[in-house]
Amino acid sequence: MSPRLRLTGICKSFGATQALRGVSLEVGVGEVHALVGENGAGKSTLMNILSGALPPDAGTLELDGAPYAPRDTLDARHCGVAMIHQELSLAPHLSVWENIVLGDEPSRGGWLRRTEAKARARKALARLGHEHLDLERRAGSFPIAEQQIIEIARALRTEPSVLIMDEPTSSLAQADTERLFGVIRQLRERGVSIVYISHFLEEVERVADRYTVLKDGQSVGTGTMKGTPQSQLIRLMVGRDVTALYPPRVSSAGAIVLEVSGLSAGRRLKRAGFTLAAGEILGVAGLIGAGRTELVRAVFGLDESADGGVTLAGRSFPNRQPRGSWRNGVGFLSEDRKEEGLMLPLSVAENTVLTKLGSFGRFGWLRRRDIAAAGATWIERLGVKASGPGQPVRELSGGNQQKVALARLLEHPARIFLLDEPTRGIDVGSKAQIYELIAGLAREGRAVVLVSSYLPELFGMCHRIAVMRRGELVDCRSNADWTESSLMTAAVGAAA
Numbered sequence: 001m002s003p004r005l006r007l008t009g010i011c012k013s014f015g016a017t018q019a020l021r022g023v024s025l026e027v028g029v030g031e032v033h034a035l036v037g038e039n040g041a042g043k044s045t046l047m048n049i050l051s052g053a054l055p056p057d058a059g060t061l062e063l064d065g066a067p068y069a070p071r072d073t074l075d076a077r078h079c080g081v082a083m084i085h086q087e088l089s090l091a092p093h094l095s096v097w098e099n100i101v102l103g104d105e106p107s108r109g110g111w112l113r114r115t116e117a118k119a120r121a122r123k124a125l126a127r128l129g130h131e132h133l134d135l136e137r138r139a140g141s142f143p144i145a146e147q148q149i150i151e152i153a154r155a156l157r158t159e160p161s162v163l164i165m166d167e168p169t170s171s172l173a174q175a176d177t178e179r180l181f182g183v184i185r186q187l188r189e190r191g192v193s194i195v196y197i198s199h200f201l202e203e204v205e206r207v208a209d210r211y212t213v214l215k216d217g218q219s220v221g222t223g224t225m226k227g228t229p230q231s232q233l234i235r236l237m238v239g240r241d242v243t244a245l246y247p248p249r250v251s252s253a254g255a256i257v258l259e260v261s262g263l264s265a266g267r268r269l270k271r272a273g274f275t276l277a278a279g280e281i282l283g284v285a286g287l288i289g290a291g292r293t294e295l296v297r298a299v300f301g302l303d304e305s306a307d308g309g310v311t312l313a314g315r316s317f318p319n320r321q322p323r324g325s326w327r328n329g330v331g332f333l334s335e336d337r338k339e340e341g342l343m344l345p346l347s348v349a350e351n352t353v354l355t356k357l358g359s360f361g362r363f364g365w366l367r368r369r370d371i372a373a374a375g376a377t378w379i380e381r382l383g384v385k386a387s388g389p390g391q392p393v394r395e396l397s398g399g400n401q402q403k404v405a406l407a408r409l410l411e412h413p414a415r416i417f418l419l420d421e422p423t424r425g426i427d428v429g430s431k432a433q434i435y436e437l438i439a440g441l442a443r444e445g446r447a448v449v450l451v452s453s454y455l456p457e458l459f460g461m462c463h464r465i466a467v468m469r470r471g472e473l474v475d476c477r478s479n480a481d482w483t484e485s486s487l488m489t490a491a492v493g494a495a496a
Helices: 043-050 073-078 096-101 114-126 144-157 174-189 201-207 230-238 292-300 322-327 337-341 348-352 354-360 368-382 398-411 428-443 455-461 484-492
Strands: 005-014 017-027 032-036 058-063 081-084 162-166 193-197 210-215 218-224 256-265 269-277 281-286 307-312 330-333 416-420 447-451 464-469 472-478
Touching: 005 043, 017 032, 017 043, 017 058, 017 193, 032 043, 032 201, 043 081, 043 162, 043 193, 073 081, 081 144, 096 114, 096 144, 114 144, 144 174, 174 193, 174 201, 201 230, 210 230, 230 428, 256 292, 256 447, 269 292, 269 307, 269 447, 281 292, 281 428, 281 455, 281 484, 292 330, 292 416, 292 447, 322 330, 330 398, 337 398, 348 354, 348 368, 348 398, 354 368, 354 398, 368 398, 398 428, 416 428, 428 447, 428 455, 447 455, 455 484, 464 484
Parallel strands: 017 218, 032 193, 032 210, 081 162, 162 193, 269 472, 281 447, 281 464, 330 416, 416 447
Antiparallel strands: 005 017, 005 058, 210 218, 256 269, 256 307, 464 472
16 A cells, blocks of 8 residues: 655755755554654654645655645645644634634635534544633633643644644643543544654654654654664664663752742632752642642742742742742743743843843943853753854754753752743653753752653652642652552542
8 A cells, every 4th residue: 555645855954954854754544653853853844844834945745646745734734734733833812712723714605604613623622522621712821731732623623634743742641641642543543644743752652653763854763663662762863872761869858948838829729838848859740720830830929919828948938029039049941931931032042141131241231252151051061952052042943942941040040940841842862861950950959849741750850749639739749659540549639
């Protein structure tokens, strides 16, 4: 049987940067094909070409044996190719239902058929177990995880023959990930071809039939997933062996540096309290909407309506604001680097020093040379793939952008780190590097709150893990006292 999709010799350059150098890829009918590689390897560029967002400089594309050259993403959708983006492409000012049917709205005689449009949107959400979402609410008002659900529903609604999934579970909790895997099985049985991009190799092992590895814009390996060890994929991706993803935990907790009591904010954070010691990594788990993100945002001072007590190093911190938090050595990493974590038009160096510009200037004048030097230092220390400290952050891959966001906290420097999904969209090699950095902070006596939807990350990194459920922090135990089963039981509120 001829392949559903064939890409041959695809090349793409951006100025002097050659993103793709003759990549070839074949995907069969009803096949789930994993596309893996480090950040900056060319995966997103290749998928943007396939989905019609970019034209190739050279090479050919075939769909069901016929030439395929989409003019734009809408043309690609009409040809049966849809993409779920890692970096959300929703229209935040439009409602949920308007986003889901956007570009393919049902109409008659030039009039929009709202009832039918909403029914289609509800059906798409129901496939993901989220038919309860308010269709009339603005998409941009939802937390990032629920926006990801809306993004997935929009792609599924068009019933594509080829579906590209770019890190579809990066913001999903375990239960939603399992629902998505069920949808993937259904699509495969109906003959839909899926290109699945993920940095979670255990996910790739579960869902994919075959794989292709990209490195530096070239395909360096392809094969059948069954029987292929993770170590082989990692070696192809990074060009070396990564023997241990999680560094050893050192029990060096000291004095209490942060104490939170009775913290509440808005509808999603009802009551939470915990302590954090110097040298400790405290994990925060929970389902989507449980209040994890709201908890760290309220501690940092991003929610002005927050109520409750926050004590830093024994000193009350009643009027919390981000500026005051930075001054008191508290740093915050947002889960949404695109919208609020970074200033995308600014350079790598400028983003790195944003919270301490006063240290790089005098009498209103900035020392640009020193700013560039600081940026260059973190590019080298974190392995950021950039042309230099002056390159705009928007030109970097998602994982490299995340490294720049982390560099700002390290440059500041913070003593307490509130990290919301710090490894979202980061490849395996970079994850190992970030994990070592976080562990190094704990060894130096700094304290970390790590919010994550990825249970292996919490178990691999944290000294203690707290569980949020329906806006309340319901349990907090030593890592050794949890299992994945007991943690999920606490998260959903089921009887033990």
